[in-house]
Amino acid sequence: MVVTADIEKVTSVLEMVKDPEIPVLSITDMGIIRNVEMKGDRPSITITPTYSGCPAMDVIEEDITIMLKLHGIEDFELKTEISPAWTTDWMTAEGKRKLREFGIAPPEGTSKSALLGHDPVVTCPLCGSKETTVVSEFGSTACKAQYRCTDCLEPFDYFKCV
Amino acid sequence: MTEKEMLVDYLLRLGDNSLILGQRLAEWCGHAPILEEDLAITNIGLDLLGQSRLLLTYAGEVEGKGRDEDKLAFHRDTMAWRNFLLLEQPNGDFAKTMARQMYFDAFQYLQYEALSKSSDPQLAGIATKSIKEITYHRRHSSNWVIRLGDGTLESHDKMQTALNELWGFVHEMFDMDDVDNAMLAKGIGVDVAALRPAWDQYIEEVLAEATLSRPYVTWSVRGSREGKHSEHLGYILAEMQFLQRAYPDAKW
Numbered sequence: 001m002v003v004t005a006d007i008e009k010v011t012s013v014l015e016m017v018k019d020p021e022i023p024v025l026s027i028t029d030m031g032i033i034r035n036v037e038m039k040g041d042r043p044s045i046t047i048t049p050t051y052s053g054c055p056a057m058d059v060i061e062e063d064i065t066i067m068l069k070l071h072g073i074e075d076f077e078l079k080t081e082i083s084p085a086w087t088t089d090w091m092t093a094e095g096k097r098k099l100r101e102f103g104i105a106p107p108e109g110t111s112k113s114a115l116l117g118h119d120p121v122v123t124c125p126l127c128g129s130k131e132t133t134v135v136s137e138f139g140s141t142a143c144k145a146q147y148r149c150t151d152c153l154e155p156f157d158y159f160k161c162v
Numbered sequence: 163m164t165e166k167e168m169l170v171d172y173l174l175r176l177g178d179n180s181l182i183l184g185q186r187l188a189e190w191c192g193h194a195p196i197l198e199e200d201l202a203i204t205n206i207g208l209d210l211l212g213q214s215r216l217l218l219t220y221a222g223e224v225e226g227k228g229r230d231e232d233k234l235a236f237h238r239d240t241m242a243w244r245n246f247l248l249l250e251q252p253n254g255d256f257a258k259t260m261a262r263q264m265y266f267d268a269f270q271y272l273q274y275e276a277l278s279k280s281s282d283p284q285l286a287g288i289a290t291k292s293i294k295e296i297t298y299h300r301r302h303s304s305n306w307v308i309r310l311g312d313g314t315l316e317s318h319d320k321m322q323t324a325l326n327e328l329w330g331f332v333h334e335m336f337d338m339d340d341v342d343n344a345m346l347a348k349g350i351g352v353d354v355a356a357l358r359p360a361w362d363q364y365i366e367e368v369l370a371e372a373t374l375s376r377p378y379v380t381w382s383v384r385g386s387r388e389g390k391h392s393e394h395l396g397y398i399l400a401e402m403q404f405l406q407r408a409y410p411d412a413k414w
């Protein structure tokens with residue numbers, strides 16, 4: 001079935017596309033969708049990569065295409081723009097809440113303070129303690145660092161500010 | 163060289179630096195001294211690979227001869243590569259990998275900071291995106307130089323040796339040739355020679371904290387921008403390009 005696309009329809013379909021590495025987050029929560037507009041009858045979607053080398057980006061593009069087609073939207077334009085550069089400041093409050101529930105500490109503070117080298121106070125997503133220490137600034141993926149809670153002693157991932 | 167050819171060459175220099183260092187870092191996968199480092203080094207390599215994809219894709223577009231990122235990465239022979247000699251040097255031990263990384267991270271940080279103000283919007287966009295990643299890379303490599311330098315007697319010696327061994331390769335990073343000057347005049351490129359004092363200062367601060375000394379090495383080698391490489395690049399390409407050489411245009 002081919003449906004008539006409009007911005008609301010496209011936006012709601014995009015919300016169903018999950019980040020392949022953090023499946024609790026939609027790509028909308030992540031702030032990856034930069035723009036959705038109609039060019040005549042044809043939706044045009046602009047996305048931005050999180051990290052330059054993020055292997056999830058190719059999968060995300062594929063998933064968007066599949067999800068739109070699955071919902072009857074066959075003809076659309078999918079563009080990638082790197083400027084302005086993605087920042088964790090674009091992650092939605094809802095996204096941050098879902099991350100914490102999933103066991104990943106969401107980014108603390110703003111991108112600017114992190115890049116100036118200020119160490120963030122990271123809250124343990126498991127027990128809520130602020131007594132945590134960094135194990136390594138690089139975790140299972142480029143976007144995460146490894147932390148440990150000195151209260152409950154559990155290790156956890158922290159989504160870095162960029 | 164026409165102006166367009168110069169821009170292509172300039173972009174290849176940037177992209178090749180990221181690609182060759184990224185490829186070198188990938189060699190650590192499964193071999194790093196601890197699991198956290200295995201993850202860190204390969205993630206940094208992946209960031210560099212991502213930068214090179216953006217830069218080589220753009221170089222191919224400017225060139226307009228139908229070469230995409232893959233063609234540029236897999237179908238060029240040694241003489242056509244423009245990466246710094248420093249970056250193709252073998253990983254050696256962990257100290258040597260970190261010395262190479264800190265030398266380059268400190269340079270790339272300054273270079274990309276300046277490139278983020280380039281009059282070429284595409285290049286400025288790539289630089290602005292990448293500098294966030296480079297900030298983490300530089301902190302990571304510098305922290306290791308400090309930990310190893312200010313560590314045990316053995317780690318201190320190994321770190322100092324590594325810094326000394328690679329010092330002769332750092333100078334060409336700050337050379338300006340015709341292409342650099344032409345790009346600088348157009349507001350596209352960076353005056354890398356002018357970055358040397360800031361680089362020296364950064365390195366000296368890290369070395370001071372690490373209780374290490376600035377290498378006293380009188381030799382230096384240059385030539386990557388004319389395609390004159392060390393023997394090591396050939397071996398890197400032999401491995402990296404094998405599949406596309408054996409099965410041209412294979413897809414997966």
Ligand SMILES: [Zn+2]
Pocket residue numbers: 124125126127128129149150151152153154
């Ligand atoms: Zn805890």
